[in-house]
Amino acid sequence: MNSSTNPQNKSLKLNIPKNFKTVLILCIVLLGVCVLASLVLGSRLVKWNELMDGLFHPNIDTYGANIVRKRISRTVFSLFCGAALGVSGALMQSVTRNPIADPSILGVNTGASLFVVFGIAFLGTTTASQYIWLALVGAAITAVFVFGIGSMGRGGATPIKLVLAGAATSAALSSLVTAIMIPRSYVMDQFRFWQVGSVGSGNWGDIGTFAPFLIIGMLIAFVTAPALNAMALGDDVATGLGVRTGVLRFDAALAAVLLCGAATALAGPIGFVGLLSTHVIRLMLGPDLRFVIPMSAIAGAVILTLSDVLGRLIGSPGELEVGVVTAFIGAPILIILAMKSKVRSL
Known part of the structure; x- marks a missing residue:
């Protein structure tokens, strides 16, 4: 990864938001509560002694x-x-300067889904390690395509154009997914549960497969955060501060694709988590990405884990897949955000 900053960017002083400690403590407490709830709640309520035995007495x-x-x-x-x-x-x-950008809204999840279905139908893929590479390729191609379409015409890549390009691309790719599955019942059986989005089948093997992509993506995100702050002031200002905007966009987009592509490959196309977590953190801490990125990681973990617990409780004695829960929560919020005038750009 080529660095996108130079020493001039260090002049961008780290101003810690006044309520950062409060928000951090709140998020950590919520994370702890969600972890405990995830271990205890479900189709069967776990007692305290069983929890201790499961955790500390192998x-x-x-x-x-x-x-x-x-x-x-x-x-x-x-x-x-x-x-x-x-x-x-x-x-x-x-990267897109679009406050309602999200892997599901821009069609990236659907692109990953298409390549996974293609692999199941024509390449005989069956393992998580195979899914993950197909999903990454599909996510990357779709991201480039949507951004290219959204950048055409007067005004470049405006938020509305990107959303429309993502929606159109997602609809087209969904049709291709259906076209591949319908004549192949075995593909539909293997794909249908994955398509809804669920963390219920997650195991230590999946975690081991996912971990390298998570670490690399997170490191790139943290390193590029100061330069992304400068780019939010405009490309001309960022260039004046020594930021190589082209390299920066590539690095940040690479991290985004690694993270959402790997998650989609293993858990299915779960939507709205990125949208919800980032907006909640921006609302509490402001736009500084040096705080937004790490806190969005915690908020995203809280939202998805809480949604998984809610899905288990609502669907008991079975369970409601987490992708359904996040869509039910996220869709109304997306509509509200889209109706606000501030949605024009970041």
Whole structure:
């Protein structure tokens, strides 16, 4: 990764928001509550002694303790996916200067889905490690295509044009997904549960596959955050501060694709997490990406884990997939944001 900043950017003083400590403590407490709820709540309520046995006594092989151990991997997987989607949303909003950018809204998730379906139907892919590379390629191609279409014409890549390009692309790719699946029942059986978006099947193998992409994407996001702040002032100002805007956009977009592509490959196309988490953090802390990016990771983890718990409680004794819950919460918020005049640009 080529650095997008130079020493001049260090002159951008780190002004810590007044309520940062309060927000940080609140987010950490909420994260702890969500983790505890994820371990305890579900189709079967886990008792305190069973929770302790599952966490600290590996030799105890009771039904309740085994449920806790199964939920540990599910919870960690949910935290990872939520953090990845939260940071991906923050990066996409910054790169496109579109406050309602999100992997699901810009069609990136659908692009990843198409390539996964193609792999299942024609390449015989069956494992998470195979899904993840197909999803990354699909997400990257779709992101480039949508941004290219949205940049055409007068005014360049405006928020509304990007959303329209993403919606049109998503509709077209969804049709291709359906066209591939309909004559192949085995593809539909394998794909239909993944398509809804769920963290229920997350295991330690998936977490191990996901971890390198999460680490690389997060590192790129943190490194590029100061330069993205400068670019928010305009390309001319950023260039004057020594930022290489072309390289910066590529680096930030690469991180966003790595994060959302890997999460989509393993958990399915879960929408609105990046949109919700980033807007909540911006509302509380302001626009400084040096705070928005790491706090969006925590907020995304909280939102996705909480949605997973709600899905288990609402659908008990079964469960409602987390992608349905996040869509139910996120769609009305998207409509409200789109109706506001401030949606023009960041």
